Amino acid sequence: MEEKPLPAYTEKQQQIISAAERLFASKGFDGTSVREIAQEAGVNLAMISYYFGSKEKLLEAIFDERIIYFRTELESVINDPKIEPLKKVYQLLDKLVDRNFERSCFHRIMIREQIDSPNKNEFIQKMILESKKRTQELVKKIIHEGQEKGVFKKNIDISLMMMTLFGTINQMTTTQHFYQEINGLQHLTTEELQTRLKKKLRIHIKTLFKAILTNEN
Amino acid sequence: MEEKPLPAYTEKQQQIISAAERLFASKGFDGTSVREIAQEAGVNLAMISYYFGSKEKLLEAIFDERIIYFRTELESVINDPKIEPLKKVYQLLDKLVDRNFERSCFHRIMIREQIDSPNKNEFIQKMILESKKRTQELVKKIIHEGQEKGVFKKNIDISLMMMTLFGTINQMTTTQHFYQEINGLQHLTTEELQTRLKKKLRIHIKTLFKAILTNEN
Amino acid sequence: MEEKPLPAYTEKQQQIISAAERLFASKGFDGTSVREIAQEAGVNLAMISYYFGSKEKLLEAIFDERIIYFRTELESVINDPKIEPLKKVYQLLDKLVDRNFERSCFHRIMIREQIDSPNKNEFIQKMILESKKRTQELVKKIIHEGQEKGVFKKNIDISLMMMTLFGTINQMTTTQHFYQEINGLQHLTTEELQTRLKKKLRIHIKTLFKAILTNEN
Amino acid sequence: MEEKPLPAYTEKQQQIISAAERLFASKGFDGTSVREIAQEAGVNLAMISYYFGSKEKLLEAIFDERIIYFRTELESVINDPKIEPLKKVYQLLDKLVDRNFERSCFHRIMIREQIDSPNKNEFIQKMILESKKRTQELVKKIIHEGQEKGVFKKNIDISLMMMTLFGTINQMTTTQHFYQEINGLQHLTTEELQTRLKKKLRIHIKTLFKAILTNEN
DNA sequence: TATGAATGAGCTTTCATTCAT
DNA sequence: GATGAATGAAAGCTCATTCAT
Numbered sequence: 001m002e003e004k005p006l007p008a009y010t011e012k013q014q015q016i017i018s019a020a021e022r023l024f025a026s027k028g029f030d031g032t033s034v035r036e037i038a039q040e041a042g043v044n045l046a047m048i049s050y051y052f053g054s055k056e057k058l059l060e061a062i063f064d065e066r067i068i069y070f071r072t073e074l075e076s077v078i079n080d081p082k083i084e085p086l087k088k089v090y091q092l093l094d095k096l097v098d099r100n101f102e103r104s105c106f107h108r109i110m111i112r113e114q115i116d117s118p119n120k121n122e123f124i125q126k127m128i129l130e131s132k133k134r135t136q137e138l139v140k141k142i143i144h145e146g147q148e149k150g151v152f153k154k155n156i157d158i159s160l161m162m163m164t165l166f167g168t169i170n171q172m173t174t175t176q177h178f179y180q181e182i183n184g185l186q187h188l189t190t191e192e193l194q195t196r197l198k199k200k201l202r203i204h205i206k207t208l209f210k211a212i213l214t215n216e217n
Numbered sequence: 218m219e220e221k222p223l224p225a226y227t228e229k230q231q232q233i234i235s236a237a238e239r240l241f242a243s244k245g246f247d248g249t250s251v252r253e254i255a256q257e258a259g260v261n262l263a264m265i266s267y268y269f270g271s272k273e274k275l276l277e278a279i280f281d282e283r284i285i286y287f288r289t290e291l292e293s294v295i296n297d298p299k300i301e302p303l304k305k306v307y308q309l310l311d312k313l314v315d316r317n318f319e320r321s322c323f324h325r326i327m328i329r330e331q332i333d334s335p336n337k338n339e340f341i342q343k344m345i346l347e348s349k350k351r352t353q354e355l356v357k358k359i360i361h362e363g364q365e366k367g368v369f370k371k372n373i374d375i376s377l378m379m380m381t382l383f384g385t386i387n388q389m390t391t392t393q394h395f396y397q398e399i400n401g402l403q404h405l406t407t408e409e410l411q412t413r414l415k416k417k418l419r420i421h422i423k424t425l426f427k428a429i430l431t432n433e434n
Numbered sequence: 435m436e437e438k439p440l441p442a443y444t445e446k447q448q449q450i451i452s453a454a455e456r457l458f459a460s461k462g463f464d465g466t467s468v469r470e471i472a473q474e475a476g477v478n479l480a481m482i483s484y485y486f487g488s489k490e491k492l493l494e495a496i497f498d499e500r501i502i503y504f505r506t507e508l509e510s511v512i513n514d515p516k517i518e519p520l521k522k523v524y525q526l527l528d529k530l531v532d533r534n535f536e537r538s539c540f541h542r543i544m545i546r547e548q549i550d551s552p553n554k555n556e557f558i559q560k561m562i563l564e565s566k567k568r569t570q571e572l573v574k575k576i577i578h579e580g581q582e583k584g585v586f587k588k589n590i591d592i593s594l595m596m597m598t599l600f601g602t603i604n605q606m607t608t609t610q611h612f613y614q615e616i617n618g619l620q621h622l623t624t625e626e627l628q629t630r631l632k633k634k635l636r637i638h639i640k641t642l643f644k645a646i647l648t649n650e651n
Numbered sequence: 652m653e654e655k656p657l658p659a660y661t662e663k664q665q666q667i668i669s670a671a672e673r674l675f676a677s678k679g680f681d682g683t684s685v686r687e688i689a690q691e692a693g694v695n696l697a698m699i700s701y702y703f704g705s706k707e708k709l710l711e712a713i714f715d716e717r718i719i720y721f722r723t724e725l726e727s728v729i730n731d732p733k734i735e736p737l738k739k740v741y742q743l744l745d746k747l748v749d750r751n752f753e754r755s756c757f758h759r760i761m762i763r764e765q766i767d768s769p770n771k772n773e774f775i776q777k778m779i780l781e782s783k784k785r786t787q788e789l790v791k792k793i794i795h796e797g798q799e800k801g802v803f804k805k806n807i808d809i810s811l812m813m814m815t816l817f818g819t820i821n822q823m824t825t826t827q828h829f830y831q832e833i834n835g836l837q838h839l840t841t842e843e844l845q846t847r848l849k850k851k852l853r854i855h856i857k858t859l860f861k862a863i864l865t866n867e868n
Numbered sequence: 869t870a871t872g873a874a875t876g877a878g879c880t881t882t883c884a885t886t887c888a889t
Numbered sequence: 890g891a892t893g894a895a896t897g898a899a900a901g902c903t904c905a906t907t908c909a910t
Binding site for chain 1: 899902903
Binding site: 025026027028029030031108111112114115116117118119128129132133136157159160163164166167168169170171172174175178179181182183200201204208211212 | 242243244245246247248325328329331332334336345346349350353374376377380381383384385386387388389390391392393394395396398399400417418421425428429
């Protein structure tokens with residue numbers, strides 16, 4: 001919770017974090033062994049305990065490292081009074097979509113960590129909750145602004161709207177390969193697919209929110 | 218439909234499936250040990266390998282057992298030509314929401330299994346893909362019908378619409394506790410929360426789809 | 435703390451207990467690895483956790499198994515009113531010496547476990563304490579009897595006397611090889627040494643106690 | 652005597668020795684990690700290997716450092732021809748008791764190291780053996796003197812007498828907490844307990860030896 | 869001299885599975 | 890069919906030690 005003045009993690013620690021992030025994303029936390037992480041990161045097995053203390057703490061470090069990326073991004077743009085509400089929403093949505101594609105590994109980890117279950121890591125739960133609260137607060141502000149200006153509908157359930165927002169993005173993130181398969185896009189490389197999906201998703205989400213928020217068509 | 222073509226699973230096997238389903242849902246496949254399943258099911262440890270061959274095959278059995286529940290449900294209603302398209306969509310949506318709440322354990326498992334990854338169980342991947350295709354086909358049919366009748370908009374990207382549909386439902390399923398926390402509903406029991414969420418979600422999804430599909434407000 | 439009606443430990447468990455006892459006696463608890471125990475006992479490594487849960491619990495099992503041997507032995511003889519006090523003391527002393535030689539491995543373990551230290555196993559500490567209390571109570575009874583009959587001195591500090599009693603026996607148990615070296619008995623086999631020591635110790639302790647307890651010479 | 656023949660150990664080395672001594676005393680050699688010692692001593696982990704070569708050599712260094720304390724102490728007093736034998740014995744006993752309480756940590760280590768075992772550190776075994784021989788020689792001298800003067804009994808088994816002597820002292824050193832518990836002295840601080848025990852032990856041992864050595868009461 | 873980083877071997881324990889009955 | 894015993898492999902982690910600076 002304290003702000004870290006220094007980059008905090010050394011290069012080798014970054015290597016480990018990055019390797020772990022990739023593996024946790026694709027095989028899950030429990031499905032990934034510390035040995036695999038060490039191998040993927042090209043470091044000695046014992047280094048992981050040496051640097052992070054435990055596998056659990058390594059996961060926390062990943063959150064600690066990546067979640068910063070979450071906070072800083074959004075707020076700046078939103079507080080510009082000149083931009084009109086819908087544009088602000090659009091900007092916000094684009095950012096959310098972008099960051100999901102840019103940090104897709106981390107997002108996949110986070111999606112898994114969100115799944116309801118009793119004995120989840122508390123530290124991480126709190127981080128996610130805090131992040132959700134922040135974003136929701138932000139969204140609420142813009143929408144209220146739009147409502148006051150008469151641009152947006154009244155009676156918008158923001159929590160449910162967030163469900164749709166993050167639900168759609170997460171669904172895209174997690175089920176790309178199904179999308180690819182169903183739509184006969186097996187010929188595309190992963191990168192091509194990603195580019196296409198990002199473009200489509202950006203438009204889709206904006207269309208969706210225009211429909212949810214305004215009365216225009 | 219009522220007759221089961223195969224003797225299916227004995228009572229003891231059902232016990233195991235049911236116990237495994239609960240545990241896989243809350244702790245993940247890799248986070249659950251066969252010992253735990255045996256204990257939760259009240260059966261001997263060796264029975265699980267004995268009956269199902271392996272932990273992996275047990276997971277497949279869960280899918281095998283529950284996915285039927287998926288197929289049968291939807292189609293019947295949809296083929297009624299008297300019901301108008303939007304009503305049909307509404308009925309479909311309600312069913313999807315309901316089955317998600319009714320079989321929330323299995324859905325949580327499925328959500329996890331959908332998360333992109335190279336070395337996932339192929340059998341299950343195919344099951345999920347097939348199920349997705351079926352549902353998408355169904356939805357496509359209704360929507361085309363609505364489009365032909367001039368009730369629905371043209372140019373609807375069904376795949377993305379599905380992302381929003383399942384994304385929203387899944388997001389609700391997996392992040393109930395965050396919703397509860399953020400909205401200050403800690404005083405509700407799990408059951409009360411579920412009832413409330415289901416009601417809200419049903420409305421939300423329908424409103425959403427009306428906005429997506431039609432030009433009315 | 436509950437009495438076990440059955441022999442409790444299977445043959446294989448006995449093998450493990452016995453092997454562990456030998457190793458713990460000679461190398462200490464922390465100095466012995468579970469692997470060594472498994473090898474010495476000729477069982478699979480995993481069996482030890484399977485049967486006893488952990489290395490710690492195995493140590494407890496050793497105490498559980500051997501400490502019985504402690505309780506039963508002594509009391510019977512002492513309650514005979516016909517035997518005169520000094521004879522009773524002699525009998526008791528002989529028994530104590532004998533059991534130390536018979537179960538010398540276990541005694542060495544117990545000596546180590548008695549050494550003052552903060553994070554010792556509580557279960558074992560309690561067992562040892564209880565055993566010490568019992569024995570002290572027993573000794574107290576005989577001595578009081580002797581004092582009432584005017585055979586023993588007044589003003590005997592029983593606790594300190596016990597220190598001398600068990601101190602001497604334990605010292606013998608733990609430092610046999612030094613005794614052997616110092617007294618030029620390297621030519622004796624372990625067995626021969628033991629026999630000689632036992633005989634000597636029996637006499638020594640009795641002489642000692644006669645001197646402590648009575649006024650005769 | 653005040654000049655140290657070798658530069659011996661630097662201050663930092665002394666810190667390490669002292670920390671290790673405390674930890675080995677309470678947790679045993681194998682139960683103590685080099686990391687703990689470094690932390691307790693407030694020095695860098697690598698310093699320990701750097702200074703002493705290995706954990707084993709550190710233990711040897713402790714013996715090397717502390718055993719001097721053993722040798723020098725006793726002999727001086729004993730060679731005074733004016734003091735009568737029993738007084739000499741008394742002085743010796745008091746010294747032995749005192750040094751045990753003063754260097755109780757080191758004594759606990761030594762007690763552990765004495766416990767029979769094939770693969771013990773030879774260097775240390777030799778040190779202990781040599782120390783035992785010296786002390787025994789000393790005792791022998793005084794006793795022979797007393798026997799010649801007709802003050803002490805003939806036929807005294809000195810080795811066994813030593814067993815009783817060190818056995819009693821060691822027993823007190825290692826099982827103080829049991830003594831405290833059994834005699835209902837939980838209200839005493841460690842220091843108060845020690846003071847009381849030392850006083851009692853001094854008297855007890857002397858009484859004991861008077862009884863062993865002489866014919867008086 | 870002093871130290872943070874690094875290492876390979878080892879630790880205890882648990883895993884999914886199979887065996888013998 | 891049903892089960893307690895058994896197994897080899899692997900898990901996460903800590904160990905004493907050494908390296909590079």
